[in-house]
Amino acid sequence: MSKTLPPKPRRLKGGDGALSAAAIASGVRSGEASAEEIVRGRLDAIRKDDPTIKAFLAVFEDGALEAARAVDRKRREGGKLGRLAGVPVALKDNLLVTGTISTCGSRILENYRSPYDATVVGLLKSEDAVIIGKTNLDEFAMGSSTENSSFFPTQNPWAPGHVPGGSSGGSAAAVAAGFAPVSLGSDTGGSIRQPAALCGIVGLKPTYGLVSRYGLVAFASSLDQIGPFSRTVEDSALLLDVIAAKDPRDSTSKAAPRNGGYAEGIETGVKGLRIGLPRQYFEAQGSDPEVVSSVRESIRALEAAGAVVAEASLPHTDYAVSTYYLIAPAEASSNLARFDGVRYGLSEKNAPDLGALYEESRGVGFGAEVKRRIMLGTYALSAGYHDAYYEKANRVRTLIRRDFEEAFKSFDLLAAPTSPVPAFKMGERMKDPLSMYLADILTIPANLAGIPGISVPSGLTSKGLPVGLQLLAPAFAEKTLLRAAFALESMRPFPRLGSRD
Amino acid sequence: MSSISPEEVAKIAKLARLKLSQDEIALYQRQMSRILDSMAKLRQLDTQAVPPTASVPWIEPSPREDEPAAFSNASALVALAPEREGPYFKVRKVIE
Numbered sequence: 034m035s036k037t038l039p040p041k042p043r044r045l046k047g048g049d050g051a052l053s054a055a056a057i058a059s060g061v062r063s064g065e066a067s068a069e070e071i072v073r074g075r076l077d078a079i080r081k082d083d084p085t086i087k088a089f090l091a092v093f094e095d096g097a098l099e100a101a102r103a104v105d106r107k108r109r110e111g112g113k114l115g116r117l118a119g120v121p122v123a124l125k126d127n128l129l130v131t132g133t134i135s136t137c138g139s140r141i142l143e144n145y146r147s148p149y150d151a152t153v154v155g156l157l158k159s160e161d162a163v164i165i166g167k168t169n170l171d172e173f174a175m176g177s178s179t180e181n182s183s184f185f186p187t188q189n190p191w192a193p194g195h196v197p198g199g200s201s202g203g204s205a206a207a208v209a210a211g212f213a214p215v216s217l218g219s220d221t222g223g224s225i226r227q228p229a230a231l232c233g234i235v236g237l238k239p240t241y242g243l244v245s246r247y248g249l250v251a252f253a254s255s256l257d258q259i260g261p262f263s264r265t266v267e268d269s270a271l272l273l274d275v276i277a278a279k280d281p282r283d284s285t286s287k288a289a290p291r292n293g294g295y296a297e298g299i300e301t302g303v304k305g306l307r308i309g310l311p312r313q314y315f316e317a318q319g320s321d322p323e324v325v326s327s328v329r330e331s332i333r334a335l336e337a338a339g340a341v342v343a344e345a346s347l348p349h350t351d352y353a354v355s356t357y358y359l360i361a362p363a364e365a366s367s368n369l370a371r372f373d374g375v376r377y378g379l380s381e382k383n384a385p386d387l388g389a390l391y392e393e394s395r396g397v398g399f400g401a402e403v404k405r406r407i408m409l410g411t412y413a414l415s416a417g418y419h420d421a422y423y424e425k426a427n428r429v430r431t432l433i434r435r436d437f438e439e440a441f442k443s444f445d446l447l448a449a450p451t452s453p454v455p456a457f458k459m460g461e462r463m464k465d466p467l468s469m470y471l472a473d474i475l476t477i478p479a480n481l482a483g484i485p486g487i488s489v490p491s492g493l494t495s496k497g498l499p500v501g502l503q504l505l506a507p508a509f510a511e512k513t514l515l516r517a518a519f520a521l522e523s524m525r526p527f528p529r530l531g532s533r534d
Numbered sequence: 535m536s537s538i539s540p541e542e543v544a545k546i547a548k549l550a551r552l553k554l555s556q557d558e559i560a561l562y563q564r565q566m567s568r569i570l571d572s573m574a575k576l577r578q579l580d581t582q583a584v585p586p587t588a589s590v591p592w593i594e595p596s597p598r599e600d601e602p603a604a605f606s607n608a609s610a611l612v613a614l615a616p617e618r619e620g621p622y623f624k625v626r627k628v629i630e
Contacts, residue, residue, distance in 0.1 A: 131607070148610035241590050255589045285593045355573040366550060373551075375625055380616030387626035388551075396553030404552055408543070408562055409569065411550040425576050427586030432579065434587055466565055467572060483590030508592055 050078055050211025051529065054120045054268040057214060061119035061161075064108060068101040068119025072163050075121045079166070079212045087187045088197075088206040090126050090136060092166040097121070100163045107161070115160030116275060122157055123207040123216035126167040127174055128259070129248040130154050137250045138172040138182040141372050141379045141398030151248020152283065153217060153259055153276045160275050165213055168203025172400045173369065174224055174252045176200050177472040180463055181402045190530050191233060192498055195456040198228030198472075201262070205232040208262045209530055215272055216262045221252050222357050223451075223476025225260045226488040230451035230501020233490045233528060235518065236262050237269045240508045241483035242287035244273075245280030253364035254285075256357075256480045264529060266489065266519040270296035273511060289509050298512065299519045303338050306517060309345030309444035317350075317474050320453040327492040327500040328450045334524045335448070335517065345444055347436040352429050353478045358470055359413045359426035360481070365403075366410030372398065405466060434482045441507045446517055450475060451488040451501035475503065485511050489518045490527040499528070537567040 052060075052071070060066030076094055083089055104119050124130065127137045129147035136142045150158070157164065171181035179187045179202025187202045189195040190210040197206040201218025205228035208216050218225045220238035229236025237260045244259045251257065261272035273295045279288040310332065315325055336342045374380035374394030381393035399407070413422035440447060453475060462469040479486040484505055491502040502521065506514045543563045547554045554562070605611070609621075617624040 132610075145614065146610070148607045148614070149605075242593050281598070284596060285589070287593060349579075352576060352579065355576050358569065359573065370551075374616065376623060377614035377616075382616060387628060389553075390626055391551040392553040395551055399552070404554070404558070405562060405565060407550050407552060408546050409566060412538070412546050412566065412570075415546065415549060422573070424586060425581065427588060428581035428584045429576055429579060430587040431584050432581070434590075467569060470569075481587075483592075508590070 049074065052214060053265045054117065054214040054263065055265070055271055057120050058116060058118045061104065061108070062114045066119065068104040068163065069098060071119050072097050072101040072121050072165065075165060075212055082210060083212065085188065085193070086190055086206055086210050087185050088168055088203045088210060088212060089123070089166045090138070090169050090184060090203065091134060093133065093164060097163050097165045104161045104163065115162070116271065117157060117160040117162035120162045120215065121165045121213045122162045123166055123168050123204055123213040124154065124164060125170050125201050125204045125216070125218045127170060127219060127250040128154060128217060130164060130167070133167070135167065135250070136184070138170040138184065139398065139400065139403070140183045141394070143379065145377055149248060152245040152280045154248060156275050156278065168201070168207050168216060170203055171200035172403050173250065173365070174200040174219055174221055175365070175402050175406055177223070177227060177469050178457070178462065179203060179228075180459065181400060183400050186459060189232060189456045192456055194459055195498070196231065196459055198231035198452070198456065200224040202228045204262050205229055205234060205236065208232070208234050208264060211530065214264060215268050217259055217272070217276070218262055219249055219252075219257055219259050220480065221256045221361060222480050223473040225262065226476050226486055226501070226503060227452050227473060229262055229488040230503070231456040231499065233499030233530070234262055234264055235266055235269050235487065235489050236260065237273060237487045237511070237514070238479065238485060239273060239277065239511060240289070240485045242285050243277045243289050243485075243509070243511070245278065245283040245286040247280055247282040251368040253361040254368060255364060256361060264527070266515060266522050267296055267299060269487070270294070270299055270515050295511055295515055299515050301516050303335050303340040303517050303520045306340045306446065306513070307444045308332070308335060308340045308342045308517070309440055309447045310342065311345045311347045311350065311440070311447055311449055313347055313350035314449035314475050317453045318471060320450070321455060321494070323494045324450050324453060324455060324500050327494070328448070328502050331491040331502050331521055331525055332448055335521060338520055338524060340517070345440050345447055347440060347478065349429065349432045349436050350478060353433055353481060354470055354474055356426045356429045356433065356481060357473070357477045358409065359422050360430065362406040362410030363413045363423050364410070366407045366414065369403070369407055402466070430481050433478055437478070437482045437484060445506070445510075445513055447505040449503050451503035452476070455494050455498035455500055479505050484508050485514055487514045487518050489521055492525070493528055538563060538570065
């Protein structure tokens with residue numbers, strides 16, 4: 034028995050939506066904060082504001098409180114707490130959590146109860162994170178606005194009536210609105226970076242292979258990557274530390290060379306760092322001049338801090354959208370063949386025979402954009418068109434990859450806008466699929482090349498809409514990305530929402 | 535020049551195992567034609583000497599023994615089946 038009383042702990046306010054994951058974890062570990070109070074605070078915020086924002090498809094009120102109490106109990110009993118102790122995490126609804134529904138934003142999976150945890154979910158739980166709910170997305174992650182969700186659209190917390198971006202729009206909106214300090218999304222053509230930009234937060238797409246996709250519902254397997262959303266650069270580093278791991282259950286996962294944690298050396302600064310500005314990214318079709326000028330201003334700040342900035346060129350940029358919209362739908366048409374109405378998911382049981390069961394279940398279960406992409410992909414892979422479309426796209430993919438290899442001979446990083454435009458109005462691009470596809474013009478090339486990218490807040494437009502700056506790095510150079518992003522954050526403090534309360 | 539006909543759209547839908555309404559066929563015919571037209575620009579590039587990329591170069595196949603292992607939650611898998619009999623998935627007649 035201890036004779037002296039412990040000092041009265043300074044309590045971190047559970048209701049403070051501005052607390053970072055790093056602050057929560059250290060507070061919970063030291064006993065300054067209770068995980069239950071933290072989680073209760075976020076659940077209250079969700080209950081109050083999510084009926085307007087609609088970031089969540091499901092909120093795990095009971096499960097989250099129970100998990101939080103278990104974390105507090107573990108601390109009281111002297112157990113060693115993990116790196117995300119008591120941190121509320123929101124997950125895109127294409128990541129499986131045992132025993133809970135994972136809809137993927139689709140009617141076809143409306144009642145799908147996950148029989149296992151995604152690898153990333155297991156890793157979060159093992160570090161004592163608290164999963165608070167599942168977030169909205171474009172159906173099967175196909176879209177750039179979250180309007181393709183089969184359930185409802187999500188509002189941009191900065192501007193009602195505007196989209197949060199997509200496809201991980203719910204995960205981005207949840208963090209921007211202060212419902213959770215961090216969340217996970219997936220990025221196949223920009224689905225983490227673009228909504229991060231439109232919602233004024235940090236979003237990181239890791240190198241292809243760095244994070245296991247086991248338990249992520251597959252969209253386009255040669256492109257999909259899971260990554261974090263956060264309000265601070267340090268929190269994205271912390272999340273990446275937890276989720277980056279080689280996994281025998283994903284044959285494309287790779288053990289990455291890592292010198293210490295991703296947050297280590299994050300404050301080193303950008304002195305001497307060579308940053309290239311890809312000319313084509315600043316001249317993209319439909320670019321908003323306010324986006325370009327905000328990004329240029331941020332780059333001047335990096336230059337003033339010692340970065341060596343020069344123009345770069347990625348000559349095949351203009352071909353990336355076409356290349357992507359052949360490869361991704363082709364892979365999707367194959368991946369989504371598993372939805373057959375037999376093993377799980379929506380089933381049109383009155384269909385007269387097996388063929389009709391397949392066609393009717395899929396015809397009813399999939400939404401318009403998913404069907405459109407399955408059709409495009411089937412076409413691109415079909416006899417007579419395979420060489421002209423799919424094979425051709427894979428060859429152009431090599432040229433796009435080589436553009437980056439060439440650029441990274443002269444530069445450590447590339448910097449550009451994340452999205453050519455800020456958040457657009459709901460409905461604005463829904464009538465014309467091609468205009469929606471062009472929203473990804475600046476994020477798609479990194480997926481085709483497999484390299485990592487991060488979007489960090491650069492500023493606000495005159496209408497108060499967030500602008501994102503994108504940094505791209507060679508494969509496995511996440512530490513350089515995070516270092517430059519951190520430098521920018523220190524020089525141009527990110528504007529925030531949800532820190533009122 | 536890439537435009538596709540309603541018949542082609544119907545054929546693709548059949549291959550993709552998708553039941554589409556006449557309205558959907560008309561819509562996808564218009565939209566796919568426009569999307570495929572925009573992709574014609576890829577033909578400007580001479581790629582004869584360029585090898586295709588199927589995946590990024592740092593991912594090497596890592597073969598392993600094919601050893602069966604027990605899945606701890608097998609009953610939850612079967613419970614997802616729309617039609618089942620005991621521990622089995624019930625499937626329509628495949629061969630006439």
